[in-house]
Amino acid sequence: MPGLLEVVVLTAEDARRAEEGGADRLMVVGGLTGQGTSPEPGAFARVRGACTIPVRPLLRLREGYRTDGGEVTRLHGLVTSYLAEGAEGFVLGFLDGYSQVDVEVVTELTGNAAWPWTxxxxxxxxxxxxxxxxxxxxxxxxxxVLTGGSSRGMAAGLEDLIARIRLDPQIAGLVLAGGGLVPEHVAWLGRVGVRAFQVGRQARPGRDFSAAVDSSLVRGWRILLDSLPQR
Incomplete structure (x- = not known):
């Protein structure tokens, strides 16, 4: 199958340009300081209305990967709003006090859902x-699973991620590679079966999130992913 290209967007114009450049899916965020935060429902609705490809909003209300019961209630409300506006799935990631997957919180948000999530x-x-x-x-x-193989991103984590996939090839089908991704990484990851990639800054002039997505930059990534060997 061809590679899946996901682009991080903040606005309806970003969404339009990303689709024009050949994106397969969008991750919608409201702000991108630190780990990013959820978009306002109105902003998400504008993004959804500007494109025809699947969109997944980020579920996070504050910096970091921790949350609490009060925030989970608010996140449930956002899920309802996003689904009403046509969300295909969601992006989320919460850790517990031991820096492990917070199974309780994630299950609370996704356990009875019929939608996919990253x-x-x-x-x-x-x-x-x-x-x-x-x-x-x-x-x-x-x-x-969106990963750069390391908390320092793909530049530091590429080798570890490839080693992990070689030990367990089924992981390749779950990996959405992102976080400091550069074109050279795509070839290495493609060799071990990774077929899904995310770009954010890489789709913007100067790699600057204050600039709008550039459809020609997205198209360059589209061409690169289309060159991956079929599996």
Whole structure:
């Protein structure tokens, strides 16, 4: 299958340009300081209305990967709003006090859901990454794990991520590679079976989130992913 290209967007114009450049799916955020935060429902609705491809909003109300019961209630409300506006799935990632996947919170948000979800870069901050992968593979609805292989991103984590996939090739089907991704990484990851990639800054002039998505930059990534060997 051709590679899946996900683009991080903040606005309707970003969404339009990303689709024009050949994106397959969008991750919608409201702000991108630190780990990013959820978009306002109105902003999400504008993004959804500006494109025809699937969109997944981020579920996070504050910096970091921790949350609490009060925030979970608010997140449930956002889920309802996003679904009403046409969300295809969601992006989320929460850790407990031991820096492991917060199974209780994630299950509370996703356990009875009929939609797919991506576990985000929180996995790169787990104390026991092996256990995190085992946990996520058993969780209903988790169809992708956004990872750079390290909390420092793909430049530091590429080798470890490739080694992990070689030990367990089925992981390749869950990986959504992102976090400091550069074109050279795509070839290496493609060789071990990774077919899903996320770009954010890379789709913007100067790699600057204050600039709008550039459809020609997205198209360059589209061409690169289309050159991956078919599997």
């Amino acid at each position: 576990f985000d870069h929180a996995i790169d901050h787990c104390i026991d990454v092996d256990q995190a992968w085992r946990t996520l593979r058993t969780m209903r609805g988790c169809d992708q």
